[in-house]
Amino acid sequence: MGADGSGGAMSIDLQTVKKIASLSRISVTDAEAEAMVPELNNILGWVEQLGEVDVTGVEPMTAVIPNHLRLRDDAVTDGNVRDKVLANAPQAEHGFFAVPKVIE
Amino acid sequence: MSNLTDLTVAEIRDGFRAGDFSAREVAQAFNANVAAAKALNAFIVETPERALEAADAADRAKAAGEAPKPLSGVPIGMKDLFCTEGVQTTAASHMLEGFTPTYESTVSKKLWDAGAGMLGKLNLDQFAMGSSNETSYFGNVISPWRRGSGDNAALAPGGSSGGSSAAISARLCPAATGTDTGGSIRQPAAFTGISGIKPTYGRCSRWGIVAFASSLDQAGPMARTVRDNAILLETMSGFDPKDSTSLDLAVPQWEANLSSDLRGKKVGIPKEYRPDGLNAEISAMWDRGIEWLKDAGAEVVEVSLPHTKYALPTYYIIAPAEASSNLARYDGVRYGQRDLPDGAGLQDMYAATRAAGFGPEVKRRIMIGTYVLSAGFYDAYYTQAQKVRALISRDFDLAFEKCDLLLTPTAPSASFALGEKQADPLAMYLNDVFTVPASLAGLPAMAVPGGLDAQGLPLGLQIIGKALDEQTVLNAGLAIEERAGFTARPDKWW
Numbered sequence: 001m002g003a004d005g006s007g008g009a010m011s012i013d014l015q016t017v018k019k020i021a022s023l024s025r026i027s028v029t030d031a032e033a034e035a036m037v038p039e040l041n042n043i044l045g046w047v048e049q050l051g052e053v054d055v056t057g058v059e060p061m062t063a064v065i066p067n068h069l070r071l072r073d074d075a076v077t078d079g080n081v082r083d084k085v086l087a088n089a090p091q092a093e094h095g096f097f098a099v100p101k102v103i104e
Numbered sequence: 105m106s107n108l109t110d111l112t113v114a115e116i117r118d119g120f121r122a123g124d125f126s127a128r129e130v131a132q133a134f135n136a137n138v139a140a141a142k143a144l145n146a147f148i149v150e151t152p153e154r155a156l157e158a159a160d161a162a163d164r165a166k167a168a169g170e171a172p173k174p175l176s177g178v179p180i181g182m183k184d185l186f187c188t189e190g191v192q193t194t195a196a197s198h199m200l201e202g203f204t205p206t207y208e209s210t211v212s213k214k215l216w217d218a219g220a221g222m223l224g225k226l227n228l229d230q231f232a233m234g235s236s237n238e239t240s241y242f243g244n245v246i247s248p249w250r251r252g253s254g255d256n257a258a259l260a261p262g263g264s265s266g267g268s269s270a271a272i273s274a275r276l277c278p279a280a281t282g283t284d285t286g287g288s289i290r291q292p293a294a295f296t297g298i299s300g301i302k303p304t305y306g307r308c309s310r311w312g313i314v315a316f317a318s319s320l321d322q323a324g325p326m327a328r329t330v331r332d333n334a335i336l337l338e339t340m341s342g343f344d345p346k347d348s349t350s351l352d353l354a355v356p357q358w359e360a361n362l363s364s365d366l367r368g369k370k371v372g373i374p375k376e377y378r379p380d381g382l383n384a385e386i387s388a389m390w391d392r393g394i395e396w397l398k399d400a401g402a403e404v405v406e407v408s409l410p411h412t413k414y415a416l417p418t419y420y421i422i423a424p425a426e427a428s429s430n431l432a433r434y435d436g437v438r439y440g441q442r443d444l445p446d447g448a449g450l451q452d453m454y455a456a457t458r459a460a461g462f463g464p465e466v467k468r469r470i471m472i473g474t475y476v477l478s479a480g481f482y483d484a485y486y487t488q489a490q491k492v493r494a495l496i497s498r499d500f501d502l503a504f505e506k507c508d509l510l511l512t513p514t515a516p517s518a519s520f521a522l523g524e525k526q527a528d529p530l531a532m533y534l535n536d537v538f539t540v541p542a543s544l545a546g547l548p549a550m551a552v553p554g555g556l557d558a559q560g561l562p563l564g565l566q567i568i569g570k571a572l573d574e575q576t577v578l579n580a581g582l583a584i585e586e587r588a589g590f591t592a593r594p595d596k597w598w
Contacts, residue, residue, distance in 0.1 A: 017471075024428065024474045025435075026467055027455035036471070042530055043472060047417040047485070053492050060490030061497060064319060064546030065305050065571055067349060084206035090442035097437050102450050 012040050108133040109275040113178055113332035116278060120162065120177030127159035127166075127177035131221055134179050137276045138223055143598040146261075146271040148184050148242050149192050150224040155179040158221025173219030174339055181271050181280035184225035185232055186212045186323075187312040191222075195314040196230045196240035199440045199461030209312025210344045211281065211323045218339045223277050226267030230463045231431065232288055232316045235535040236525065237266025239465045244522055247296060248274035248594035252560030256597075257521040259561070262292025268326045269296040273594060279327035279336055283313060285320045286419050287515075287539025290551035293326055294514035294564025297553045297592060299581065300326035301333045304571050305546030306351035309344030317426035318349075320419075320543050330552065330581040334358040337574065353572070361575055364583040367401030369576065372507030376412035377538060386513045386563060389554040393511055393565045393584060400583035407503040407510070411496045415541040418496065420533060421476050421489035422544070427466075428473025434461060468529065497545040504570050509580050512538050514551040514564035538566060548574045552581045553590040562592065 012020075017036050021028045028036070086092040091099075108130050111119065120127055135152040162176040187193045187205035194200040208216070216222070230239040237245040237260060247261040247270055261270040265282035269292035272280055282289035284302035293300035301324050308323040315321060325336030338358055344350040373394060378387065394404055436442035436457030443456040462470065476485035503510065516537055525532045542549040547568055554565040565584055569577035 012475075016475075020471045020475050020478070022455075023478060024467075024470050025432075025451070025454040025458055026462065026470065027452075027459040036468070039468065039529060040472065040475070043420065043468075043533075044475070046530060047421050047476075047489075050414055050417050050421070050488050050492050051484070053411070053414055053488075053495065055488065055491040055495070058491045058494050060487050061494040062490070063349075064497065064544070065349075065351065067306060067351060069348060070345070070352075072345070081206075085438075087206050088203050088439035090436060090440070099437055099450055100444060100448060100453055 012037060012044060109137050111278065112329050113279050113327055113335055114329070116178050117175065117335070121172050127162040128156065130177055131155040131159035131179050134223055134277055137274075141274055141276050141598050144246050144248060144270050144274055144276075145243050146227055146245050146267040146274070146276060147181070147224040148194060148196065148227050148267070151191060151222050154191070155221040155223045158216070158219065162219055174335070175215065176219035178219070178279070179221040179223050179277060180215065181223050181226045181268060181277040182212055183228055183265055183268050183281045183283060185228060185283050185314045186281060187314070188212055188222070188225065191225060193225065193314070194241070195232065196228045196242055197461065197463065197466070198241045199434050200314070201241070201441065203439055205312070207312060210309035210346065211313070211340045214339050214342065215281070226265075226271055226280055228267055229264035229465075231314065231427070231466050232264040232283055232285055233427070233465050233469055234263040235287070235291060235532050236260035236520070236522065237263040238522060238526055239463050241463060245270050246522070247519055248598065249296060249519060249561055250594070250597065259519045260295065260522055262295035262519065264288040265292045265300075265326060269293055269298060272296070272298050272326055272328060274598070279325060279332050281323060281340070282326045283321060283323050284543065285316050285423060286543050287536040289324045289326055290539050290549060290564070290566060291515050291535060293551040294562065295519040297562030297590065298326060298328050299330055299333055299550065299552045299585070300324060301337060301550040301574065301577065302543070302548065303337060303341060303574050304351070304548045306349050307341045307574070309342070309347040309350050311344055311346040315430040317423040318430060319426060320423060330578055330585050331359060331362060333550070334362055334578050356575060358575055358578055362582055363579050364400055364586050366397060366580060366583055369402045369509065369580070370507040371397050371402045371404050371580070372407035372503050372510045373404060374407050374409045374412065374503065374510055374512060376409050377512045383517055385557045386516065389563045389565065390511070390513050393554055396584050396587035397511060397580060399587060402580070405507055407506055409499040409503055409541065411492065411499050412541055414492050415496055415544055416533060416537055418489045418492045419536070419540045419544060420472070421485050422493065424469040424473035425477050425486050426473070428470045428477060431466070431470055434458060465529070493544050496541055500545045500547060508570070509576050510568040511580070512566045512568065514538060514566040518557045518559065518561035518563055542568045547571055548577050550577045550581050552584050552588070554584070554588055555590065556592055
């Protein structure tokens with residue numbers, strides 16, 4: 001099951017690992033990324049075997065135990081806890097979360 | 105009174121009510137055992153004052169003639185994945201070091217409301233990702249068990265609820281909470297010679313539990329007896345409007361309905377769980393378990409779960425995918441660590457914070473999850489896995505047309521030495537081969553001790569039940585417990 005439809009085993013290279021790390025918002029050094037190439041390839045090579053399962057006509061599972069999503073009254077049930085919400089923030093100022101300057 | 109810490113939850117509860125001892129005496133005895141067991145590293149935070157506070161409240165209420173609560177006088181351990189108001193909650197990560205919740209998880213609140221006291225927050229694999237408790241930022245938990253050969257190698261207590269399993273088997277607490285995503289209650293229970301049950305998905309509220317893989321995560325109790333598990337599960341279960349997947353059902357009286365009489369019950373033995381090369385001692389213990397259930401009156405039938413071999417690869421797509429989404433919340437803004445390099449912008453801060461805050465296994469799973477969910481790969485990996493998951497679930501439905509419960513081993517081996525499987529993530533993942541399928545299907549499943557191997561280490565049997573039929577699971581567990589006569593305990597070396 002090549003995800004690209006090629007039918008062959010996928011292989012991840014250094015550039016791909018760096019791209020995944022970037023999408024994951026995790027900074028990695030070159031050495032870390034290189035160490036992850038064989039690790040991730042091993043794991044992804046192993047999960048490739050799912051491609052051999054015949055899933056014709058099978059719907060992807062969305063709920064493991066049948067359950068209804070409940071509706072509730074459209075009313076405020078929570079709130080007025082600003083200080084509690086901010087209590088664990090690394091940096092909170094004037095009642096807000098504070099982040100570094102964003103300049104695009 | 106020297107052996108209060110050998111009592112079960114039921115014995116503590118009943119002895120407290122009968123006036124055999126005070127709640128304070130019990131709390132003090134367990135606090136002393138906790139304080140003397142630093143070598144096991146089972147606790148991240150010890151809270152002896154909380155245990156005493158609950159005990160004193162129970163003693164005062166009793167003196168005032170008030171009716172006891174379900175768990176009055178019983179101190180327990182709390183896995184450090186449950187948010188506890190005012191007490192640091194870390195998920196064993198650096199990311200959440202110092203995080204002090206301003207609210208209480210639903211499950212822990214139910215336990216405290218029922219009169220239980222907290223001995224401390226138990227160590228675990230980081231964000232519950234691991235099978236040996238070697239991924240905790242706060243160090244490995246050491247199993248109290250050692251091999252009979254006298255090699256004194258430090259053994260794994262199992263994972264991810266390794267602090268819970270080690271603490272219970274070492275008599276640091278009579279019971280503890282666990283959580284189970286792919287086997288995190290059952291495998292550590294098996295490794296340490298105790299019992300634990302993962303209820304049907306939706307029985308216990310997930311609100312306030314640090315999320316790993318939301319479609320799989322379930323809380324459950326761990327203790328030394330089946331009865332104790334029934335007692336705790338009754339308190340922990342129940343509808344919670346704050347969890348959208350919580351089941352709006354009454355909580356059965358599992359303890360009152362315990363019965364080891366299995367006449368009329370059919371036990372399925374899934375043939376795919378006995379692959380070539382299955383450890384001979386595990387296989388022999390499984391055979392003994394089958395005989396015990398027959399002795400209890402059950403009829404044994406062979407069943408087939410044909411997609412079993414695909415359960416682990418399915419799990420290792422779905423669980424990392426959900427983890428990569430759930431753990432996106434750790435951004436260095438709202439709670440937890442922040443790493444802000446000089447002159448860094450917002451994106452740099454995210455990446456630096458997450459690089460410093462997550463351990464290697466957590467990063468590995470986030471990245472696998474990110475990859476399988478990324479554009480161009482989603483259908484081939486994630487959608488395919490969700491379809492195979494549906495087939496795995498259907499296997500169980502078909503098997504349960506022929507039987508009422510399933511009996512299998514809990515893990516493919518006894519506990520192994522710390523470090524033995526660390527180098528190869530895949531070898532570690534294979535530990536969950538017998539526990540993951542029931543997780544994918546959301547079914548109740550329990551581990552009970554089945555005996556010791558030739559090295560003197562515990563082995564566990566697993567009972568899997570139909571959705572919502574925890575009673576049959578507990579009853580079969582009781583039938584095994586009565587016949588296994590498992591009284592082994594680790595010799596104190598810590």
